[in-house]
Amino acid sequence: MNSAGTAPVQHGPAVIGSPSISGPSLGRNIVARLEDIKKTYYMGALSEQVLHGISINFYRGDYISIMGPSGCGKSTLMNILGCLDQPTSGKYFLGEEDTSKMADDELSTIRGARLGFIFQSYNLIQQLTVVENIELPLFYQGHPEEESRQIAIDLARRVGLDTRMDHRPFELSGGQQQRVAIARALSNDPLIILADEPTGNLDSRSGAEILELFDELHQQGKTLIMVTHSDELAERSERQIRLRDGLVESDERSP
Amino acid sequence: MNEALRKSGILKIAEAVKQRFAIPRGMAANWTRLKKTAAVGLKSIYAHGLRSLLTVLGIVIGVAAVISMLAVSEGRSFEAQQQFRALGSNNIIVKSVKPVEVQGGGGGFRPQAVVYGLTYEDIATIEMTIPGITNVIPSRIVKKNVRYLDNTMSTDVVGTTVDYPISRNYNLREGRFFTQDEVDGQRNVVVLSQEVATALFPLTNPIGDSIRIDGYYYNVIGIMESEGFSNLGRSQAGSSNAAPTRIFIPMSAARYRFGETLVRQTSGGIESETVQLHEAIIQLEDQDSVEEVGQIIEQILARRHRKVDYAVEVPLALIRQAEQSALRDQLQAAAIAGISLLVGGIGIMNIMLASVTERTREIGIRRALGAKKKDIVMQFLIEAVILSGVGGLIGVILGITVPLLLSLFWGMTTIVTFGAPLLAFSISAVIGVAFGIYPSMRAADMDPVEALRHE
Numbered sequence: 001m002n003s004a005g006t007a008p009v010q011h012g013p014a015v016i017g018s019p020s021i022s023g024p025s026l027g028r029n030i031v032a033r034l035e036d037i038k039k040t041y042y043m044g045a046l047s048e049q050v051l052h053g054i055s056i057n058f059y060r061g062d063y064i065s066i067m068g069p070s071g072c073g074k075s076t077l078m079n080i081l082g083c084l085d086q087p088t089s090g091k092y093f094l095g096e097e098d099t100s101k102m103a104d105d106e107l108s109t110i111r112g113a114r115l116g117f118i119f120q121s122y123n124l125i126q127q128l129t130v131v132e133n134i135e136l137p138l139f140y141q142g143h144p145e146e147e148s149r150q151i152a153i154d155l156a157r158r159v160g161l162d163t164r165m166d167h168r169p170f171e172l173s174g175g176q177q178q179r180v181a182i183a184r185a186l187s188n189d190p191l192i193i194l195a196d197e198p199t200g201n202l203d204s205r206s207g208a209e210i211l212e213l214f215d216e217l218h219q220q221g222k223t224l225i226m227v228t229h230s231d232e233l234a235e236r237s238e239r240q241i242r243l244r245d246g247l248v249e250s251d252e253r254s255p
Numbered sequence: 256m257n258e259a260l261r262k263s264g265i266l267k268i269a270e271a272v273k274q275r276f277a278i279p280r281g282m283a284a285n286w287t288r289l290k291k292t293a294a295v296g297l298k299s300i301y302a303h304g305l306r307s308l309l310t311v312l313g314i315v316i317g318v319a320a321v322i323s324m325l326a327v328s329e330g331r332s333f334e335a336q337q338q339f340r341a342l343g344s345n346n347i348i349v350k351s352v353k354p355v356e357v358q359g360g361g362g363g364f365r366p367q368a369v370v371y372g373l374t375y376e377d378i379a380t381i382e383m384t385i386p387g388i389t390n391v392i393p394s395r396i397v398k399k400n401v402r403y404l405d406n407t408m409s410t411d412v413v414g415t416t417v418d419y420p421i422s423r424n425y426n427l428r429e430g431r432f433f434t435q436d437e438v439d440g441q442r443n444v445v446v447l448s449q450e451v452a453t454a455l456f457p458l459t460n461p462i463g464d465s466i467r468i469d470g471y472y473y474n475v476i477g478i479m480e481s482e483g484f485s486n487l488g489r490s491q492a493g494s495s496n497a498a499p500t501r502i503f504i505p506m507s508a509a510r511y512r513f514g515e516t517l518v519r520q521t522s523g524g525i526e527s528e529t530v531q532l533h534e535a536i537i538q539l540e541d542q543d544s545v546e547e548v549g550q551i552i553e554q555i556l557a558r559r560h561r562k563v564d565y566a567v568e569v570p571l572a573l574i575r576q577a578e579q580s581a582l583r584d585q586l587q588a589a590a591i592a593g594i595s596l597l598v599g600g601i602g603i604m605n606i607m608l609a610s611v612t613e614r615t616r617e618i619g620i621r622r623a624l625g626a627k628k629k630d631i632v633m634q635f636l637i638e639a640v641i642l643s644g645v646g647g648l649i650g651v652i653l654g655i656t657v658p659l660l661l662s663l664f665w666g667m668t669t670i671v672t673f674g675a676p677l678l679a680f681s682i683s684a685v686i687g688v689a690f691g692i693y694p695s696m697r698a699a700d701m702d703p704v705e706a707l708r709h710e
Contacts, residue, residue, distance in 0.1 A: 140621070
């Protein structure tokens with residue numbers, strides 16, 4: 001228990017995949033924790049510090065939006081949360097593991113096992129069918145083939161793509177593509193789902209459908225972290241974190 | 256209802272994910288992974304059909320070139336060996352050669368009577384000195400005009416003994432060779448070569464008929480088989496050994512009718528040549544000592560002759576030479592083909608680099624979804640290997656077809672050995688890996704964040 005000494009909130013063993021909110025009486029389970037994260041980019045002799053020390057606790061079942069003006073470090077923070085980038089200093093606990101010192105292969109594994117990604121531009125693989133796209137994270141986890149297929153089919157149904165399972169992404173509308181991406185983000189039953197402007201490329205109706213899906217996931221106890229510019233989206237979430245100049249400006253919960 | 260379905264779905268997922276951690280990543284999982292990765296590669300190749308085809312062309316041509324060139328050189332060496340083998344690998348052939356001093360003779364003085372060549376004594380000495388000689392077949396060869404009705408042709412008339420066909424693996428097509436009795440009796444019988452037979456008797460069967468040489472009639476008793484392969488390599492043999500237009504009469508008859516001195520009218524006057532024997536085939540018991548005995552014979556003849564008016568030919572040595580030159584041919588073919596395969600490999604590398612750049616985004620997505628560097632390496636490596644493998648396969652098919660066509664339409668002897676396609680194919684596979692590694696590594700080393708941002 002590497003976090004036992006510093007954890008402000010006691011939490012039980014991380015039961016991956018358990019959707020229930022069943023923490024000890026003191027509070028809710030922490031699924032991820034940032035401790036004084038700093039990030040500096042070096043370009044030759046020049047360096048630019050983007051994050052100046054960010055500490056946030058993410059609780060199981062949180063529905064969070066991260067907001068802020070461009071250049072505030074949102075994207076960098078998302079990349080670190082997504083284990084796509086490493087902080088210059090500070091610690092990032094995902095579950096009980098400190099990811100900030102992990103090697104590339106471990107990071108790949110943790111991305112595939114603990115994280116779900118939803119991108120603004122969907123980022124589906126064009127040569128693969130809907131079902132194949134959905135099961136991709138499981139494939140890289142070495143998950144048994146038939147089970148993966150079944151999980152992907154179930155998820156495709158769940159996001160309302162029953163009739164599109166064997167279609168390729170370019171045959172789908174934007175909203176449908178984003179639903180495939182959501183199903184894909186759910187396939188490995190991640191600890192947190194990271195969404196980067198999930199409705200940015202969608203018309204308002206499709207956007208609304210996606211947000212409904214998010215609400216549903218939230219009700220089922222999923223932990224969602226979303227980067228957005230839109231106040232409307234932010235209001236829909238339960239907790240709003242605002243960044244400014246690489247620091248947390250505010251961290252509020254909706255009443 | 257819908258809710259229940261969803262819940263059961265989630266439960267199932269939860270269950271499955273739990274199981275995931277229990278299942279060791281054994282062989283089965285790796286195999287599935289490989290299969291799927293290969294499928295991804297195949298899809299990408301298929302998606303860029305024309306481009307993939309052009310990429311593969313280099314390998315196709317390279318592999319086809321390796322196989323066909325090896326087939327041609329193999330065929331050529333087979334022909335050469337076949338021809339020398341026809342001379343008999345147990346044989347040593349001793350011949351009379353007009354000495355150089357006499358041949359040249361461009362000066363004022365031209366000898367009028369030349370005596371040179373092998374003598375009966377030479378042969379007797381050789382036969383007595385060297386153990387292991389089973390047979391000696393001497394022959395006299397005289398160029399004559401032969402005639403049947405109005406058909407004439409100039410041909411070598413070979414006076415020889417009854418063993419001649421056996422010593423040369425030279426078979427009769429029709430009739431018989433002459434017998435010892437006919438030799439002893441100096442009978443006027445003749446065995447024609449296939450070529451002479453068809454030239455003199457275009458319509459009728461010559462057996463039983465007679466041909467005329469120098470005013471004497473000779474009864475045709477047999478026709479030899481065409482010498483086949485040996486004709487093709489005539490120039491290589493560098494002698495009259497394989498001359499197709501030969502006819503055979505008993506040695507005794509040749510001596511009796513033509514004598515040992517050939518008188519010829521030339522621009523400088525009358526010239527006479529006296530030769531006892533033109534050729535003798537010396538057969539040995541044992542093939543292993545052929546080359547050694549050939550040297551000994553040469554020494555014996557050197558002692559007995561003042562001028563070099565003889566030549567010793569060892570067919571086995573010629574076979575060896577042919578083998579060596581075939582090896583040289585094959586190395587040459589391999590070098591040229593190797594270069595074309597290299598060019599093919601560079602083509603693959605080129606296209607793989609383009610493919611990697613084009614799919615930067617995809618690489619980013621895959622990395623975000625949990626692909627390790629080695630997964631990405633595998634994906635592109637497999638693609639390169641499939642490209643070169645398919646190219647190699649097409650090349651093998653083409654490489655087997657081309658020699659076949661060469662044989663069919665140009666009558667070239669080509670031999671596709673089992674090893675050649677195997678070799679060419681493995682080289683192409685190795686090239687696929689070798690030239691696929693760099694682009695694959697480049698793909699894997701991309702920063703996932705950068706790759707995801709790539710348009």
